[in-house]
Amino acid sequence: MNHLRFLRYVDEVARVGSIRQAAERLHVAPSAVNRRIQDLEEELGTPIFERLPRGMRLTAAGELFVSYIRSRNAELDSVRSQIEELKGRRRGTVRIVASQALAPAYMPGAVASFRRAHPLVAFEVIIGDHLQALEALRAFDVDLALVFNLPxxxxxxxxxxxxxxxxxxxxxxxxxxxRPQLYLRDCADYPVVLPDRDIGGRQLLERFMMRSSVKLRPMVESNSFEFLRGCLYYQHAISFQIAIGAVTDGGALVTRQIEDRHFPRGKLVLASLRHRQLPVIAHAFAQHIQQTLGPQEA
Incomplete structure (x- = not known):
């Protein structure tokens, strides 16, 4: 399947914007990458890249061609997975993008428990927000997304x-x-450390406070949940997190429900690209996620 390898050259140049960098990632000579791109452009009868002083940029025709390459690769992955299933072996690679809240505990546990039953399966896990999840799904970089409040x-x-x-x-x-019961107003008397405003949990909290007389003024904001957890060891700080991401560090930290009426809840969404046939192993992992997370919301 040499032709598939040559199509990968185009895809890699499109991702990194450079023949030299793509060649380094592919472990081939830059001249080989350039030659194959020129061959494809000659066959298609149109340029697929603009040659810029500092790199390569897809033309409109190139955008169409790369979309074709990625969809074809996704279909091939699905076929390979089905072939392995026919052989009685579950193997392949599950590619998933997940919210940062799932990174410390849930995703490592889900991967480990799935691999105990299917030890030949590998994983590629991207940690990102809902915008990165949409981009990764649409670029065929991942099969599945498990993201908080995915629109x-x-x-x-x-x-x-x-x-x-x-x-x-x-x-x-x-x-x-x-305390036997905890309300948001109780937290206002202590230092608060919050995720930045791009994080779904922070957005839920902000929307709730717009309707509430309680206002929290964070002393620290960060895009790193690990850093925010570290802040909780000092100055009686408090943070807020969706329940699945509230890692307690072996009991050093505790989680508390907030008793305010209508205190926000969100949805952890498991999704794929519509009309895309998932590889068998990705479909199996999606089922595993549903089993480990329990009954879904009605």
Whole structure:
């Protein structure tokens, strides 16, 4: 299947915008990459790249051609997966994009438990927000997305969604950790550390506070959940996280439900690209996710 290898040259140049960088990633000579691109352009009768002083950029024809390459590769992955299934072996690579909240605990556990039953399966996991998830699905970089509050789109197929409450996260020695009931106004008396405004949980909290008299003024904002957890060890700080991402660091941290009426909840959405036939192994992992996360929201 040498022709597929040559198509990969085009895809890699499109991704990195450089023949030299693509050649390094592909472990081939830059001249070989350039020659194959020229051969394809001659066969198609039109340029697929603009040659710029600092790299390569797809032409309109090139955009169409790369879309064809990626969809064809996705179909080939599906066929390969079905062939392995016929042989009685579940193998291949599951490619998934997941929310940052799932990175510390849920995704490693789900991957490990799936691989115990299917040890020949490999994983490529991208951590990103809903915008990165949409981009990765549409570029055929991943088979599945498991992302918090992924918005509905015409080209997306929602496989399942799971209710996720927003909870307070704090050190076990925090004065509020032992309270029988906790309200948002109680948290306002302590330093608050929050995810930045691009994070779904922060957006839920902001929308709730717009309707509430309670205002939280964060002393720290960050796009790193790991950093925010570290802040909870100092100055009686409090953070907020969706329940599945509220990692307690072996009991050092505790989660608390907020009792305010209508305190926000969101959805963890499992999705794929509509009308795309998933590889057998990706479909099996989607089923595994549904089993590990329990009944989906009605």
């Amino acid at each position: 509905p789109e015409a080209d997306l197929e929602t496989i399942a969604h799971f209710d996720q409450p927003l909870v307070a996260l704090m050190h076990h020695s925090h004065p509020l950790a032992g």
